[in-house]
Amino acid sequence: MTDNGSENGERAEGLEIDVDDHDSSLYRVLSSAVVPRPIAWVSTRSEEGVDNLAPYSFFTVASVEPPILLFAPVDDTDGLKDTPRNARDTGEFVINLVTEEFAEAMNETSATLPVDESEFDHAGLERADSTAVDPPRVAGAAVAFECTLHDLVDVGGSTLVLGEVRHVHLADSVTTDGTIDVAEIDAVGRLTGSFYARTEDRFSLERPP
Template identity: 55%
Template sequence: MEGAPEEFGSAYRLLGGVVVPRPIAWVGSYDAEGRANLAPYSFFNVVSPDPPVVYFAPGGTGEHRKDSANNAIESETFTVHVVTRDFAEAMNATSATLAPGEDEFEHAHLERVDATRVDAPRIADVPVVLECELYDTQEIGRQTLVFGEVVHAHVDDDLLTDGKPDVRKLDAVGRLAGSYYSTTEDRFRLERPD
């Protein structure tokens, strides 16, 4: 089949179904009242190694922007957790639609600690966490891209070989399409909660 993106259901379905696997940014942030927020986004990647910049695109602009984007823009800081297979179910739980102010860390039974260099929360046991300062934002269509400069990183010693990250030791989870995910070894399925 050939055609315009909408002929495949929608541009989102086409791109989300063929640009796979996508890494997942599990973003931690505080709102203006100091309430923690934690949410996963699979429109995420590295932008530059110098300066070290990553981005996530949580969707929505203006008054429809997601909490993670609003918090990162207001506080100018956020954390990005690399999702591993051990944390896949908890990550999925944090994608649930919760009442305003309800804490995703508590909802998913995750231990929350403060980041080291930025004013943002992080999960205590996740093996890779990037602490970011807001670098820039950009609106494209109905998406707000949030760029963060990595100013501090937490990498579990078990993931290192000769002091450098070893991809063979990181069981990172990627997003496929619909309810499908993958690791560096296999595919699996998780249903998103309501």
């Protein structure tokens, strides 16, 4: 028996997936392996004036110059979800950072609500006025990025929403000497199913030259 749990030096067999022969979705595999994922808690305002707020964990930085953030909602069976539709129609949205104090409220905003009902009200969240865009921020969010729509891109059953950052809000609690301090950001990451991760356990590695 070797260290990897196999006999005669042979590696133990694992699960192999041939995508061409795989009948079901790879969602569980992808969402379980690509972890932890930051959560874009996106606030938008519909053309009818309804404030929408929803979390999306397919989220990352797409570009630094210009500053572009990207999140990728999976489409509904009948088309775009409220968030990408509002972003398309109004050209604006806000990405709020989900920290541990907002984890429960974030989960509440993932509920399926009628189009004329606001997740802010459903989750009992306060709105804060934005500076450069019309949709509100989540009051008390440690970090918020006000964005204008850069592009919408259809990719299979999802829509990539790319937003150019126009204004950034940083709470005093996440800055040190006027600079954002990653050690002070207790962000919540998505794993899979009902599981999430904290970022309180950090370590450092020096990048080689």
